[in-house]
Amino acid sequence: MTENPKQSPLTANPYLPEIGTIIETIQETHNIKTFRIVLGSEERMQNFHYEPGQVGQLSVFGIGESTFVINSPPTRKEYLQFSVMRAGEVTTKLHSLSKGDRIGVRAPLGNHFPYESMKGKDVVFIGGGIGMAPLRTLLLFMLDNREDYGKISVLYGARSPQDMAFSYELPEWLERKDMETVLTIDREAEGWEHKVGLIPNVLLEMAPKPKKAVAVTCGPPIMIKFTLQALKKLGFKDDQIVTTLEKRMKCGVGICGRCNIGTKYVCVDGPVFTYEQLRELPNEL
Amino acid sequence: MAEAKFIANDKLTAWLDELSATMRVLAPARQGDAVVFVPYVAGQNVELGQEATAPPKSTVFPASEDLLRYDYRKNPENLGQVDVELFPTITPEPTLVFGSRPCGARGFLIFDRVYDGAKYKDPYYLARREATLFATIACLKAENACFCHSVGSAPGDAAGSDLLLTPMDDGYVVEAVSKKGEALLGSSLFTAGKKKAGQAKKLREQALKDMGEPQDFGPAKDKLLALFDDMGFWEDVSAKCISCGACTYLCPTCYCFNITDENAGLTGRRVRSWDNCMSFQFTLEASGHNPRPTKAHRLKNRVGHKFSYYPALHEGIIACCGCGRCIKSCPVSVDIREIVTKAMAHQPPAVEEAAK
Ligand SMILES: Cc1cc2nc3c(=O)[nH]c(=O)nc-3n(C[C@H](O)[C@H](O)[C@H](O)COP(=O)(O)OP(=O)(O)OC[C@H]3O[C@@H](n4cnc5c(N)ncnc54)[C@H](O)[C@@H]3O)c2cc1C
Ligand code: SF4
Ligand code: SF4
Ligand code: FES
Numbered sequence: 001m002t003e004n005p006k007q008s009p010l011t012a013n014p015y016l017p018e019i020g021t022i023i024e025t026i027q028e029t030h031n032i033k034t035f036r037i038v039l040g041s042e043e044r045m046q047n048f049h050y051e052p053g054q055v056g057q058l059s060v061f062g063i064g065e066s067t068f069v070i071n072s073p074p075t076r077k078e079y080l081q082f083s084v085m086r087a088g089e090v091t092t093k094l095h096s097l098s099k100g101d102r103i104g105v106r107a108p109l110g111n112h113f114p115y116e117s118m119k120g121k122d123v124v125f126i127g128g129g130i131g132m133a134p135l136r137t138l139l140l141f142m143l144d145n146r147e148d149y150g151k152i153s154v155l156y157g158a159r160s161p162q163d164m165a166f167s168y169e170l171p172e173w174l175e176r177k178d179m180e181t182v183l184t185i186d187r188e189a190e191g192w193e194h195k196v197g198l199i200p201n202v203l204l205e206m207a208p209k210p211k212k213a214v215a216v217t218c219g220p221p222i223m224i225k226f227t228l229q230a231l232k233k234l235g236f237k238d239d240q241i242v243t244t245l246e247k248r249m250k251c252g253v254g255i256c257g258r259c260n261i262g263t264k265y266v267c268v269d270g271p272v273f274t275y276e277q278l279r280e281l282p283n284e285l
Numbered sequence: 286m287a288e289a290k291f292i293a294n295d296k297l298t299a300w301l302d303e304l305s306a307t308m309r310v311l312a313p314a315r316q317g318d319a320v321v322f323v324p325y326v327a328g329q330n331v332e333l334g335q336e337a338t339a340p341p342k343s344t345v346f347p348a349s350e351d352l353l354r355y356d357y358r359k360n361p362e363n364l365g366q367v368d369v370e371l372f373p374t375i376t377p378e379p380t381l382v383f384g385s386r387p388c389g390a391r392g393f394l395i396f397d398r399v400y401d402g403a404k405y406k407d408p409y410y411l412a413r414r415e416a417t418l419f420a421t422i423a424c425l426k427a428e429n430a431c432f433c434h435s436v437g438s439a440p441g442d443a444a445g446s447d448l449l450l451t452p453m454d455d456g457y458v459v460e461a462v463s464k465k466g467e468a469l470l471g472s473s474l475f476t477a478g479k480k481k482a483g484q485a486k487k488l489r490e491q492a493l494k495d496m497g498e499p500q501d502f503g504p505a506k507d508k509l510l511a512l513f514d515d516m517g518f519w520e521d522v523s524a525k526c527i528s529c530g531a532c533t534y535l536c537p538t539c540y541c542f543n544i545t546d547e548n549a550g551l552t553g554r555r556v557r558s559w560d561n562c563m564s565f566q567f568t569l570e571a572s573g574h575n576p577r578p579t580k581a582h583r584l585k586n587r588v589g590h591k592f593s594y595y596p597a598l599h600e601g602i603i604a605c606c607g608c609g610r611c612i613k614s615c616p617v618s619v620d621i622r623e624i625v626t627k628a629m630a631h632q633p634p635a636v637e638e639a640a641k
Contacts, residue, residue: 015352015407015409015555016373061555062548087572104371248568253405254399255405255407256542257590262513282513282514283514284582
């Protein structure tokens, strides 16, 4: 196929993955593995434009494709990072891959976090389990543009210390003076020096101020439900709360018809929505 | 319409023979109780008297097609390294669909808005679409499940076709609708049709009159959304449904698909195949959560998509061409017209206070 070099390959044939190479893998937890991937050439990596919150489809040819957040920020372009929780066929196969293996990548897809409209505001990140992945992108992006944002707080919760992903960078987050980091686990564990308790309760203790603030949250549905109640109690309004939605996806480009909620397609209109936008959608989450 | 010609009944086969010498021609043929589009071979019987059971959807959007082939190859320099090479397979074949009805050809106008989108374009679909012509036969008598006139069309609608054929007693008036259609009118088998074109037009208008008053489905757009949470309504209208999916597979405007890999050792294919929102798996997530857990939720999406969400996104255009195939082929007689009509008439149960 002849391609216009200026045109992103994805626009020319949105179903055709690029071949990437895994340069590093990190076993984050027993069921989450992180992949650092580079595309074709260094030039291609430099010309690969995406925004925090956008996703990609990873392919293992012969098994299929699944959707994952690009959780490295566009301000750090040495590689694209994806963290994959083992859930089914594709994710299990992905977990068997290692450094040097080839992988199909279709990215970037979807919308992104509204980081422009968050400028000058305080930002509260609330992540549960693998839900920390999309938040990581935005957090690192904001840390790389630190002067644009007000107070940054992170609340990250997992079941146990062993279930905490990104453990290699948590010490840095905890130490930084220009952000507040709180880690919590569900139940007491030996050697754990941080919080114990469910995310919504810890959030209420942290009591971030809603004035000129935005809360960004992602995690399992049950956590989101109670986190939302806690945020409301703290005085956050629906348009001050941002989250990402998951739907079963195939094409990722608004054609296969799989991921709609009424007139919205999560793969192109999402995955990022504010709670105000979600309230406008038909009730089909 | 630009040019008009006439072809006599006894010349029709010769014309098809001529056409099929230069490109693939698909024409309706009877197979048992069904009428389906098959590749035309010289002398074959063509069934033009009845609307085809399956629309010509698969001519542009095959039930199953390769998106790409992949090969895994060991790197001879470094035996620990396995490379993968991808080969996109876009192979359109110049095709004429002969004898579809206006609804079947018009179905692709609904596809176009999605597959030829502002941001993403589907090169597989577009290549086939570009390579496929439609010689459509106007319906002079609607069948009992037809309601094309209620969704912005008509039994003589030429939209989406390249040629429009109107049946007369002794042959067909053949009119070019597009430039590509005009190019098909060069055959010496034709006689001049200009004089008969007026009569053909009258026949088509009469056919539309015979269908009676069209129904106005416009209000369905908001009404279906208003009924979204009324699961009692949706359970009621989907009670009979057995989730077989026939309604979507036979629908000229249903365009959803799945993508799966088929492996054969170190090579394989990535295949796109028709999928449908009436199946449980369609929205089943890896966690086991399913946002559309019951057939009532799924039927709501099918009807909602056609009569509410699509029109909301595409200038009020209803994503149904009124062909009636879903009604005729549903084993338990679920009728989409009835559902939409019921939805439009539905009043929430009266609150007692209001009755006083
Ligand atoms: C926008 C978005 C962002 C995401 N980001 C991340 C992320 O950063 N990290 C992460 O780990 N996850 C993420 N996910 C979730 C991830 O996409 C899913 O966990 C993943 O797709 C599961 O894929 P799988 O192939 O392993 O599961 P599958 O093998 O597809 O199976 C899941 C289940 O689906 C059913 N199923 C699948 N195929 C069929 C079939 N053909 N017929 C019948 N049933 C079937 C089965 O019940 C199966 O157990 C994201 C999802 C979305 C939509
Ligand atoms: S919904 Fe039914 S009537 Fe409408 S186009 Fe599809 S098959 Fe035909
Ligand atoms: S054809 Fe009838 S029974 Fe089958 S899925 Fe459609 S509505 Fe249900
Ligand atoms: S994944 Fe295909 S439409 Fe969204």
